[in-house]
Amino acid sequence: MKKILIVILAFLWITPMFGQIPIGQFRAHIPLHRFHSVAVSDDYVYAATDNGLMLLEKSTKDADSPNLSAWTKVDGLSDIDIAKISYDSLSKTLIISYTNGNLDFIKNDKLTNVSDIKNKQITGSKELQHIRTNGQLAYLVYPFGVVVIDLSNYLISDTWFTKRGTTQYNAEDIAITDAYYYLSTERGIFRLSKSNSNPSNFLLWANDTPTDSSDFDNILYFGGRVYANKNCNNPEATPISYDTLYVRDQNGWIPTTLAYYDVRDISCSHTEMAICNWEYVELFNSNLEKTYHAEWIHDATYEDTREAVIDHDMIWVADNNNGLAQVNRTYFFQKIYTSDGPYSNNVENICSQNGITVLAPGSMHG
Numbered sequence: 001m002k003k004i005l006i007v008i009l010a011f012l013w014i015t016p017m018f019g020q021i022p023i024g025q026f027r028a029h030i031p032l033h034r035f036h037s038v039a040v041s042d043d044y045v046y047a048a049t050d051n052g053l054m055l056l057e058k059s060t061k062d063a064d065s066p067n068l069s070a071w072t073k074v075d076g077l078s079d080i081d082i083a084k085i086s087y088d089s090l091s092k093t094l095i096i097s098y099t100n101g102n103l104d105f106i107k108n109d110k111l112t113n114v115s116d117i118k119n120k121q122i123t124g125s126k127e128l129q130h131i132r133t134n135g136q137l138a139y140l141v142y143p144f145g146v147v148v149i150d151l152s153n154y155l156i157s158d159t160w161f162t163k164r165g166t167t168q169y170n171a172e173d174i175a176i177t178d179a180y181y182y183l184s185t186e187r188g189i190f191r192l193s194k195s196n197s198n199p200s201n202f203l204l205w206a207n208d209t210p211t212d213s214s215d216f217d218n219i220l221y222f223g224g225r226v227y228a229n230k231n232c233n234n235p236e237a238t239p240i241s242y243d244t245l246y247v248r249d250q251n252g253w254i255p256t257t258l259a260y261y262d263v264r265d266i267s268c269s270h271t272e273m274a275i276c277n278w279e280y281v282e283l284f285n286s287n288l289e290k291t292y293h294a295e296w297i298h299d300a301t302y303e304d305t306r307e308a309v310i311d312h313d314m315i316w317v318a319d320n321n322n323g324l325a326q327v328n329r330t331y332f333f334q335k336i337y338t339s340d341g342p343y344s345n346n347v348e349n350i351c352s353q354n355g356i357t358v359l360a361p362g363s364m365h366g
Contacts, residue, residue, distance in 0.1 A: 101115075
């Protein structure tokens with residue numbers, strides 16, 4: 001059968017091999033221009049691609065050649081296929097989750113691996129949906145429920161399976177107030193008092209869905225109120241349906257006037273909330289007044305926003321089309337960070353000669 005090789009020459013990756021790798025050691029070369037998760041510490045910005053992290057040293061962000069490095073499994077990470085990352089400023093811990101349920105916790109350059117979820121027999125996906133931290137606890141939301149981890153010792157302190165009888169309520173996200181847990185699922189929002197001693201019993205969670213049994217994904221506690229995104233995105237509908245943001249105060253849920261084509265993520269700092277739509281990020285204060293609208297243009301390629309982190313006057317965005325985007329609100333400045341690497345994980349052919357390595361991205365058909 002005839003085979004046709006599809007090769008996009010514009011995306012050939014060519015790099016001189018300046019240094020010699022010691023015999024018996026490997027160096028990973030992965031695509032570092034498409035990111036789906038982002039985390040920020042005092043000194044670094046971490047951007048996650050499927051098979052590793054790109055690290056940007058913040059003190060060099062304005063330099064002509066900023067200090068960029070990469071972490072992969074070759075460098076010590078426990079796995080591949082990263083799902084989500086998050087940085088907890090209280091414990092100063094970077095949390096890395098993988099699609100198979102594996103977890104890495106990095107603090108003071110020391111990595112602790114927790115493979116309990118990966119090794120446990122669980123029906124359904126083990127791909128993490130969201131990470132929320134509260135005090136010394138991290139709440140990891142998976143489709144099967146919530147795993148609570150103590151960040152002081154990285155031990156699992158509790159697991160809450162979101163199942164009633166034979167019905168699975170695929171969990172999406174969690175918001176934690178002073179008095180309640182709010183859990184968003186594909187079947188609505190559920191609430192439980194924090195004084196309840198048995199949150200692992202999902203029968204005790206009250207249905208708190210503001211509308212009919214609908215899919216709510218992102219949920220967040222900010223400024224004394226809970227915000228939840230109703231996932232209504234359907235580009236094939238006529239007219240097109242949009243995601244809608246709901247807010248809950250002491251009087252119950254109220255739909256806001258904010259509607260987006262596709263909300264990818266909701267996060268917050270102490271004073272502002274960031275909503276990631278497909279092609280931009282909007283910031284709001286606690287009165288739900290818009291404080292900033294962030295967009296970035298890079299080589300006429302459309303943005304593909306996945307996550308954003310507010311870092312004082314900076315907004316750091318994981319863009320799955322362009323790279324790590326920096327938006328400086330003070331000076332209205334945008335910058336894209338990427339690092340050397342092949343264009344794609346899908347490599348059809350490779351050739352190395354005279355210190356030059358050439359990769360041909362593509363696939364075989366026929």
